[in-house]
Amino acid sequence: MAIRDETVERFHHVKQRVADAAQRSGRRPEDVIVVAVTKTASPDQIRQLLELGHVDLGENRVQQLTQRVAMTEEFIARHHDIPSPRPSTVPDQVRWHMIGHLQRNKVKTVLPLVKLVHSVDSLRLAEEVQAVASKQDREVEVLLQVNTSGEKQKAGLAAPAVPHLAEQMQTMFNIRVRGLMAMAPLSDNPEDSRPTFTRTAELFNEMREGGQYGERFNVLSMGMSNDFEVAIECGANVVRIGRALFGEPVEAATP
Numbered sequence: 001m002a003i004r005d006e007t008v009e010r011f012h013h014v015k016q017r018v019a020d021a022a023q024r025s026g027r028r029p030e031d032v033i034v035v036a037v038t039k040t041a042s043p044d045q046i047r048q049l050l051e052l053g054h055v056d057l058g059e060n061r062v063q064q065l066t067q068r069v070a071m072t073e074e075f076i077a078r079h080h081d082i083p084s085p086r087p088s089t090v091p092d093q094v095r096w097h098m099i100g101h102l103q104r105n106k107v108k109t110v111l112p113l114v115k116l117v118h119s120v121d122s123l124r125l126a127e128e129v130q131a132v133a134s135k136q137d138r139e140v141e142v143l144l145q146v147n148t149s150g151e152k153q154k155a156g157l158a159a160p161a162v163p164h165l166a167e168q169m170q171t172m173f174n175i176r177v178r179g180l181m182a183m184a185p186l187s188d189n190p191e192d193s194r195p196t197f198t199r200t201a202e203l204f205n206e207m208r209e210g211g212q213y214g215e216r217f218n219v220l221s222m223g224m225s226n227d228f229e230v231a232i233e234c235g236a237n238v239v240r241i242g243r244a245l246f247g248e249p250v251e252a253a254t255p
């Protein structure tokens with residue numbers, strides 16, 4: 001089955017490129033987490049990734065996230081039910097990442113499903129996350145999405161607003177701010193992303209060195225299929241990769 005082999009090959013190729021970029025920037029391969037963005041992946045490709053032992057998956061839409069969490073949970077449960085002569089490489093649990101814009105009325109649905117929300121971009125959203133997390137009695141880990149590229153149509157907080165919001169969130173006891181997330185302007189040339197990534201890393205390092213957000217303020221999520229190596233060179237320790245793992249979408253998902 002060619003498509004399965006292709007997925008395996010793409011996975012190893014991406015992991016190798018991540019490892020090389022990590023080493024170029026003086027870090028170990030395992031210091032960089034690959035979030036496999038499954039929005040264009042088939043169920044078979046997702047299962048294949050889990051069989052390879054991959055743990056971190058990401059979605060940007062709530063409906064698809066909900067479906068895929070159910071699908072992977074069922075696959076994992078069934079997989080571990082079947083006695084196997086060899087130790088299984090399938091993880092016991094997927095770590096799901098919500099990477100897309102989050103509407104306040106979806107917070108209640110999303111929080112129980114995910115390990116990390118990458119896309120908190122307003123005080124109102126943060127307040128809703130806190131209210132729901134408190135009611136559900138859970139601690140929620142989030143990143144603040146920053147618009148360092150300066151494009152008006154891009155989601156995210158303006159850079160100067162980021163420390164301000166993080167400050168306000170210090171009293172939201174059910175939320176743990178783990179770091180920052182950013183996206184570069186769309187371009188065919190990965191080098192075009194470098195200024196955005198450099199600015200984001202500077203902001204991240206300033207906030208981290210200040211120490212007021214604690215030891216666990218240590219996640220910098222940036223870099224996609226077209227620019228993840230540049231992002232890692234700039235300091236990213238989480239990259240969000242879709243097309244490089246699953247191929248170009250076959251059909252246009254949205255008009």
Ligand SMILES: *Cc1c(COP(=O)(O)O)cnc(C)c1O
Nearest residue numbers: 037060099224225240241242243
């Ligand atoms: C789709 C998406 C990605 C992955 O994009 P690719 O170009 O397919 O790697 C990363 N981050 C976000 C927020 C996305 O929506």
